[in-house]
Amino acid sequence: MEEMASKIRQLPAAEFWIVWSVLVLGAAAAFYYAFRQWRRARIIEDAPTAKIRSAPQGYVELEGVGKMMAGEPIISPLTAKNCLWFRYKVERKEVVHIKGSRTTRWRTVEQGESDALFLLEDETGQCVIDPEGAEVTPLDKLVWYGDSPRPLDVPLLAAGRIGFGANYRYTETFIMVGQPLYVLGNFQTIRATDGYSRAEIARDLIRAWKNKPALLLDHFDLNRDGEIDTTEWEKVQQLAQRKAAAEYRKRSREPDTHMVCQLEDGHRPFLLSSHPQRDLTRRYRQQAIIALVLFFAVGGISAWALAARTVGAHISG
Numbered sequence: 384m385e386e387m388a389s390k391i392r393q394l395p396a397a398e399f400w401i402v403w404s405v406l407v408l409g410a411a412a413a414f415y416y417a418f419r420q421w422r423r424a425r426i427i428e429d430a431p432t433a434k435i436r437s438a439p440q441g442y443v444e445l446e447g448v449g450k451m452m453a454g455e456p457i458i459s460p461l462t463a464k465n466c467l468w469f470r471y472k473v474e475r476k477e478v479v480h481i482k483g484s485r486t487t488r489w490r491t492v493e494q495g496e497s498d499a500l501f502l503l504e505d506e507t508g509q510c511v512i513d514p515e516g517a518e519v520t521p522l523d524k525l526v527w528y529g530d531s532p533r534p535l536d537v538p539l540l541a542a543g544r545i546g547f548g549a550n551y552r553y554t555e556t557f558i559m560v561g562q563p564l565y566v567l568g569n570f571q572t573i574r575a576t577d578g579y580s581r582a583e584i585a586r587d588l589i590r591a592w593k594n595k596p597a598l599l600l601d602h603f604d605l606n607r608d609g610e611i612d613t614t615e616w617e618k619v620q621q622l623a624q625r626k627a628a629a630e631y632r633k634r635s636r637e638p639d640t641h642m643v644c645q646l647e648d649g650h651r652p653f654l655l656s657s658h659p660q661r662d663l664t665r666r667y668r669q670q671a672i673i674a675l676v677l678f679f680a681v682g683g684i685s686a687w688a689l690a691a692r693t694v695g696a697h698i699s700g
Contacts, residue, residue: 391691399692406685410678417674423652424667427660430567435641436507442651443570445643446660447505449562457499461555462525462537468514468558468655470496470521473532476550489552492532503564503643510641512566514655517645520666521556522657528552558657565663566643567654573640585627589619 391399430444438445449467451457459469474489498515527538528549558564592599603615611619645653656663 387691391688399688403685403688403692406681406688410682410685413674413678413681417671417678420667420671420674423654424664424671426652427567427654427664427667432660433570434507435503435505435510438510438570438641440571441569442646443568443643445503445505445510445566445570447503447564447566449558449560449564449657450502450504450509451560452500452502452511457497457501459497459555459557460495461534461553464557464559466497466557466559467501467562468497468499468519468521469555470494470519471553471555474552474554475532476552503566508641510570510643512564512655513642513644515645517568517653517655519558520654520656520658520663521558522562523557523559525555526552558655562657563659565654565656565658565660567652568643569646569653570641570643573642581624581627581631584630585620585623588623588626592619592623 394402427444430442432446433439433443435445435447451465451467456465457467457469458464459466459471461471461473472494473492475492476487477490478485478487480486496519498513500511500513502509503512525538527534529535529551530549531551534551534553599611599619600609603611603619605615605618606612654663658666
């Protein structure tokens, strides 16, 4: 230990302070991560689980089963799996020389994740999940190796062959159709009539008719003088109002659409997981404990290094 302290005292001032600053920043980052993960665990534990039919507007916790929406399927890019959500990464092996030493590392050449909508269903109803901005913890993960920028084969098990001699590593994680889902985010109900009133619908109709003057004259120019006079214009407005009322009634009979998405303020996490609540909470707590241990270790090293440097400076003085 004394030998190490002596080496620290012999370091040039600029080099020492750079290394010490990196240690302090690392300790601070570990503490922040520990606090962040512990807070997530507490939020999950404290939030009551709501049902879709009776869920309040705002920050809500839901549980159910993942379902596909009608329309285009969601297909993962590397394994071509039909899924609800995916994240993928392609890495290439590189050989680098650092201070005369030859080593290999994996460099990311392509990555991405799905932002397509899908459904969460419980025994009371369905809601749309918009995964953009979510912190996703999927259950399924594949890692395998190959020799081309895109894989030529797909492993059947949870991991592919060991990557000895392979130049590319592929990673893909999924949320599959029918898997249990846990969601914690901003719940909002969108009604078919939201953003529309009878007056707005009538105004849109009249604007559309004005864009077709020949059709407008054909239907409403009763005296055939080539113009729409005041009396004829009143009939245009009356018809638009009747059609708008009928359209509004039709929309009001359509079912509401429930959606969960990211909060705009960003202060509370948007969580999406195919792990059960209990497992997810335990995962966050374990990560927090590991980060806290790292904080004390790195913080202790930085404090010891500063003390060794300071004591050495006083002795030299």
